[in-house]
Amino acid sequence: MKALQISAHGGPEAMRLVDAPVPQPGAGEVLVRVRAASVNPIDWKMRNGVMRAVFPFPLPRILGRDFAGVVEAVGAAVTDLELGVRVFGAGDLMRDGTHAEFAVVSRASLARTPEGLADDEASTIPVSGVSALIPLAEIAGLGPGRRVLIHAGAGGVGTFAVQIARELGAEVLATAGPQNLDYVVRLGAHRAIDYTATDFAATARDCDVVFDTIGGEIHRRSFACVRPGGLLVALTAAPVTGPPPRADIRVVRAKIQITESRLARLADWAAKGVVVPQISQRFPLNEARSAYAASESGHARGKIVLTIG
Template sequence: MKAARIHAYGDATEIRIEDAPLPALNDDDVLIRVVATSVNPVDWKIRKGYLRSFIPYDMPLIMGWDVSGVVEKTGPAVTRFKPGDAVYSRPDIRRNGAYAEYIAVRESEIAFKPATISHVEAASLPLVSITAWESLFTTANLTAGQRVLIHAGAGGVGSIAIQLAKAKGAHVSATASASKAGLVKSLGADEVIDYRAQDFSTVARDMDVVFDTVGGEVQEKSWSVLKPGGMLVSITDRPSEDRAKAEGKRAGFVFIDPNAAILTELAAMVDAGQVRPLIGAEYGLDAAAKAQEASETGRATGKIVIYVGQP
């Protein structure tokens, strides 16, 4: 099969488009014919070797841990899916990814794709949606009427987080650069803070939850906009428990695993019109290196999707 693989850690020139063996199936695996995958910052972070002490990858490695496609074949222990089913997944990051014509994914990590959107749109959703869901709901317990500040509202995670928080009935503030303010409002944000023109910490206040998707100074400044007892939940740098305690606030950190239950609930929300994918750019598999370079700029709008093959 055709795949985009790396044979060593390094820059995007390490990505080779080449022939790779079809994935071998374990008993509980589903072989998915990939229609589309999407780029997440973790892809190029892994390519650069940032996660090597945490996950010891064998080379060559296929990146891309979002997939939407069609079931080609199932292992003997698989019960929920059959050939021809349209599915989507955020598969196990410890195995080969989806920048390829086929991927083997555990049945437990797969959900039926939302029926009302294309595979390209569906491929943009799993990783960022599980991340936003676990951060806002599982960790921060965001409820209707609460106030949440979402950093990088125009990014992959932020664009879905805004929609999930709105669907929950929260009051949503989001940071974005001025040119993206209209887009962020259209996703449901009640207030957009132009983080380049203004220091968000002088504008936002009394937040029940801050969702930190940026880290560093942004996280440092986020403590001051929380109300007493509020929670700072991050997916970048682990917030200090000592600082949280000293300020009478709470700290949360999320690093996601596959979660098919969330994807099943999300599919229902998408089909009900409550959540819509936001795709900023689409590339072919041959341009996987360019797609990762676009993500690496840190300026992406919504998701960068890689189209692999016909549904």
């Protein structure tokens, strides 16, 4: 099978499209024929080696986490999936990934793809969708009457976050660059804040929740936006240094676990058109370097997808 592999950490030149053996599923695992796979920042961070201390996987390794495709074979103890059924989900970070024609994934980290949801759309959901769902719906418990500030509302996580927060009934503020202000409003933001022209910390006040997808200096400045007793919930992104400057708000680093029930909740919304996956660019597997470069630019709109099968 064709697979996007690294044999050493490095920049784009470290990625090679190779012929690799089709992997075999073990107990509790599923072999998927991949039809589409989105690209996430974690993919090029794993390639660069910056995640090596956290995920010390062996090399060579096939890159990629998200996938959508069909069940090709199942391992022992997987009794509830027919061959040929459409599924989507995420691979395990410690083993070969999904930017390949086939991938072995855990049964626990996939769900059936509903009718009405295309494979490329489904492939955008696992990492980005679940990384928005857990902070907003589960940790923050967003609902009507609550105000949330979402950083990078036009990004992979942000496009899901804006739509989910709106669907949950919250008042949604989102930061974006000037070319994406109308876009995040069309997605559902009540107010878009141009982070290149406006100090978000001065204009987005009294938020019940801030969802930080950027980290670093943005994280520190976000404390000013939260009302006393509110919540700052963050993904793991740029490093945050120093102690929190306020003790009167809750600060949570979200742990993201991709499970069947979370995938199913997001897929149900997507199939109904309530939360619409935002694909800005599609590339075939043999143009994966261009797909990774688009993600690595830091200015992708929504999701970038590799179309494979």
